[in-house]
Amino acid sequence: MLRHVQEGNVVRQFDKIAEVQSDKATVEITSRFDGIIKKLHYEKGATAKVGQPLVDIDVEGDVKEDGKGDGRIAMPAAKLAEKQISNPVRNIEVLKHPPVENLTIKAMPGVRHFAKTNGVDIGKVRPSGKSGQITKEDVQKSMNVAIRANVDAAEYELVPLNAxxxxxxxxxxxxxxxxxxxxxxxxxxxxxxxxxxxxxxxxxxxxxxxxxxxxxxxxxxxxxxxxxxxxxxxxxxxxxxxxxxxxxxxxxxxxxxxxxxxxxxxxxxxxxxxxxxxxxxxxxxxxxxxxxxxxxxxxxxxxxxxxxxxxxxxxxxxxxxxxxxxxxxxxxxxxxxxxxxxxxxxxxxxxxxxxxxxxxxxxxxxxxxxxxxxxxxxxxxxxxxxxx
The missing domain is CATH 3.30.559.10 (Chloramphenicol acetyltransferase-like domain)
Known part of the structure; x- marks a missing residue:
């Protein structure tokens, strides 16, 4: 994990918080809120656990005049999904499969067209190119995996070898x-x-x-x-x-x-x-x-x-x-x-x-x-x- 903020930093929506590398790609995590970084749950270079909080953010509405947060404890991650959030401290979590809209998909127009023509969701393709670039070969590999899955799922009869x-x-x-x-x-x-x-x-x-x-x-x-x-x-x-x-x-x-x-x-x-x-x-x-x-x-x-x-x-x-x-x-x-x-x-x-x-x-x-x-x-x- 590569961290872009320190405790006490002021952040705005879409500011970079950290870069997290999963088994599929390096993903930029951005802030979903305006506020102040209250707590960092991981040191730079540490391994972040899937589903656990990454940072706590005090929303701006609860920032004191001296620029410091009110020190409230972050709520559990499940509460973040609720429309009415009673606690102003927000958690940024490490997602196992980050939403496509939060990622910058790197692919040339020709590669995107190839994926679309063959019915491949380019957001689910594992990149192998430089700096996370998705290549045509990556799309082809994704297609081959799907074909093998279809073959494996097909009905078959197990016939023992004769003498x-x-x-x-x-x-x-x-x-x-x-x-x-x-x-x-x-x-x-x-x-x-x-x-x-x-x-x-x-x-x-x-x-x-x-x-x-x-x-x-x-x-x-x-x-x-x-x-x-x-x-x-x-x-x-x-x-x-x-x-x-x-x-x-x-x-x-x-x-x-x-x-x-x-x-x-x-x-x-x-x-x-x-x-x-x-x-x-x-x-x-x-x-x-x-x-x-x-x-x-x-x-x-x-x-x-x-x-x-x-x-x-x-x-x-x-x-x-x-x-x-x-x-x-x-x-x-x-x-x-x-x-x-x-x-x-x-x-x-x-x-x-x-x-x-x-x-x-x-x-x-x-x-x-x-x-x-x-x-x-x-x-x-x-x-x-x-x-x-």
Whole structure:
């Protein structure tokens, strides 16, 4: 508190009595009466209590000729509100929320217009500018507080997380500690699409399984891992080491009505494309019927997500710790590309997005691994050798 008067000073209405700083602003307290300062209830710099008298004033009508007051004791604060005041000593109180008319609101015309346009009472805005100036940002913050209050007050239903969502929560918390390295590329699927179209009827008739394009992606990923085993690892952070796995246990993200499930196709390195297709079909059906076991959900060494089945192109996939790599394939589109003769041709282009744990995997390794996977899918001859 900063005091502007001393005991015995003569004051007029609207003369400054003191400056009081609340949690919202510094407020000037002015006299509501003509008279003489009878008593100061607080020393300069002291903390004034909310609702307690600040000063006592003898009104001029009761001032003696020698200029001193009559020495009457101040009445309780409640009496001050009465129209007929029997005691001439007046109390100036420290108000928790001073009336707006007693404050000097500092705000530029543009800020006042902004507040008025958005229905904000500028007298209730907490200033942050120099010398108590209200800024446009202060008005915006006041609006945001009101919006949050409305949202909090809205009706809602509390829905507990299901098992898939709880698992996703745990995985994402673990992923927060992983510095993700992102890499994007594209794969031309003209040959693979033609191969699948020509072989699909006979395979389905003979083996009773529909070979989806994802089956080729999964097998090709396993073939690429043979050349880059470091991507088929778990990071053992406490021991500062990588666990290189012989088995290619590839997790496949599946969108279900229950949430995101990631069943794992085990030992893909030992499976043919047709066997991968059969296992993928079984696990996908089990995921959508919520019948996956813990064994079918665990043990993954790398993950493949098909965001393109929903409609996306590129993504920023989140690594499933302690794995060190994940790839997301986007929606295949027919786009113009130059062929080897520099002629523009229509191509089936699939975007791919990688994320790797940059603590243990460098960007060059991811780029080379991606190129190897792309070559296997674009050439198709290697896949033909592993079809049956």
């Amino acid at each position: 898939f969502q709880k698992a996703m929560e745990r995985s994402m918390k673990a992923a927060l500690n992983i510095p993700h390295f992102g890499f994007h590329d594209e794969i031309l699927l003209n040959r693979l699409s033609g191969l699948r179209t020509s072989l699909l009827p006979s395979i389905e008739l003979r083996y009773g399984v529909k070979v989806t394009v994802m089956s080729f992606f999964i097998k090709a990923l396993s073939l690429a891992l043979t050349d880059y085993p470091v991507l088929n690892s778990h990071f053992d952070e406490p021991n500062h080491s990588l666990k290189h796995y012989r088995a290619h246990n590839i997790g496949v993200a599946v969108d279900t009505a229950h949430g995101l499930a990631v069943p794992v196709i085990k030992n893909v390195q030992d499976l043919s494309v047709i066997e991968v297709a059969r296992e993928l079909s079984r696990l996908t059906e089990a995921a959508r019927e919520n019948r996956l076991s813990q064994t079918e959900l665990g043990g993954g060494t790398i993950t493949l997500s098909n965001i393109g089945s929903i409609g996306g192109t590129t993504a920023s996939p989140i690594i499933v710790a302690p794995q060190v790599c994940i790839v997301a394939v986007g929606r295949t589109q027919v786009l113009p590309r130059f062929d080897e003769n520099m002629q523009v041709t229509a191509n089936k282009v699939m975007p791919i997005s990688w994320s790797a744990d940059h603590r243990v995997i460098d960007g060059a390794t991811v780029a080379r691994f991606s190129a190897r996977w792309r070559n296997i899918l674009e050439d198709t001859s290697t896949l033909l050798l592993h079809l049956y």
